[in-house]
Amino acid sequence: xxxxxxxxxxxxxxxxxxxxxxxxxxxxxxxxxxxxxxxxxxxxxxxxxxxxxxxxxxxxxxxxxxxxxxxxxxxxxxxxxxxxxxxxxxxxxxxxxxxxxxxxxxxxxxxxxxxxxxxxxxxxxxxxxxxxxxxxxxxxxxxxxxxxxxxxxxxxxxxxxxxxxxxxxxxxxxxxxxxxxxxxxxxxxxxxxxxxxxxxxxxxxxxxxxxxxxxxxxxxxxxxxxxxxxxxx
Amino acid sequence: xxxxxxxxxxxxxxxxxxxxxxxxxxxxxxxxxxxxxxxxxxxxxxxxxxxxxxxxxxxxxxxxxxxxxxxxxxxxxxxxxxxxxxxxxxxxxxxxxxxxxxxxxxxx
Numbered sequence: 079x080x081x082x083x084x085x086x087x088x089x090x091x092x093x094x095x096x097x098x099x100x101x102x103x104x105x106x107x108x109x110x111x112x113x114x115x116x117x118x119x120x121x122x123x124x125x126x127x128x129x130x131x132x133x134x135x136x137x138x139x140x141x142x143x144x145x146x147x148x149x150x151x152x153x154x155x156x157x158x159x160x161x162x163x164x165x166x167x168x169x170x171x172x173x174x175x176x177x178x179x180x181x182x183x184x185x186x187x188x189x190x191x192x193x194x195x196x197x198x199x200x201x202x203x204x205x206x207x208x209x210x211x212x213x214x215x216x217x218x219x220x221x222x223x224x225x226x227x228x229x230x231x232x233x234x235x236x237x238x239x240x241x242x243x244x245x246x247x248x249x250x251x252x253x254x255x256x257x258x259x260x261x262x263x264x265x266x267x268x269x270x271x272x273x274x275x276x277x278x279x280x281x282x283x284x285x286x287x288x289x290x291x292x293x294x295x296x297x298x299x300x301x302x303x304x305x306x307x308x309x310x311x
Numbered sequence: 312x313x314x315x316x317x318x319x320x321x322x323x324x325x326x327x328x329x330x331x332x333x334x335x336x337x338x339x340x341x342x343x344x345x346x347x348x349x350x351x352x353x354x355x356x357x358x359x360x361x362x363x364x365x366x367x368x369x370x371x372x373x374x375x376x377x378x379x380x381x382x383x384x385x386x387x388x389x390x391x392x393x394x395x396x397x398x399x400x401x402x403x404x405x406x407x408x409x410x411x412x413x414x415x416x417x418x419x
Contacts, residue, residue, distance in 0.1 A: 260395020279364030
């Protein structure tokens, strides 16, 4: 297991993560702006991005604080938004579970939508890669986005202002995630899972943020697993 | 805002620890042990079970369009998915989506 192969896996991950800078940058900037408008100071805004490092949950918490919600409501709602990440954690376990403890700690801290989506797409394509290369790839995917997230928040909080009104900026996130999903639709089971997920999430959208998605994901996973059980892989 | 600095820092700390524990859960505690087959069969579908649901409401009711369905964004999403599926390539898909969105917004 040479260092060089770990390094090249890291670089591969790094390159695959570059398009997501267009998502993380503006999103982080916006969070900084909104956080300061809500009444957080700059250290609190940046501290939240550094410690929590989860976009949607941070927006949820700040939104509830701006409505003067009790702090336990803000905490519970933001954590509910992040519960999907337990699914990410379980889904990564077969690939990364045998990595050393400290590496699993770092991977967990950096496990968000972007790194998870890019990482699992790669691991499903290349399941035979040794675990150290998988860890290196995963960390590569997020090595630029994570600092962008924190620095973007700082700029938004310190400078303020508004994002340019541009459809590509506000729609970059759906486009990039759909582009990741496309190649994953390898079998009928995958396709049925994706369709179930989309429809169930829309039907359950009225539920508190994060909860509808969680239920939709559980239903969709069951659909995929059941089709696989009946038809074989 | 009606919250003190202490309360804000408490929220940040609790969300930080809580979010980490959620992310660490299976990866940290199960470690290298093999999970049961029925569970693995479900987990294989995690990405296609979560990501479409995460994105679908944003596609159907984009905030930037005031929560109404926007034909340009809808077409861009479908173009992304179709090309990414057809070429088995993330970047071609993203490029198709971005081009579709820009072209439709330029025409209309």
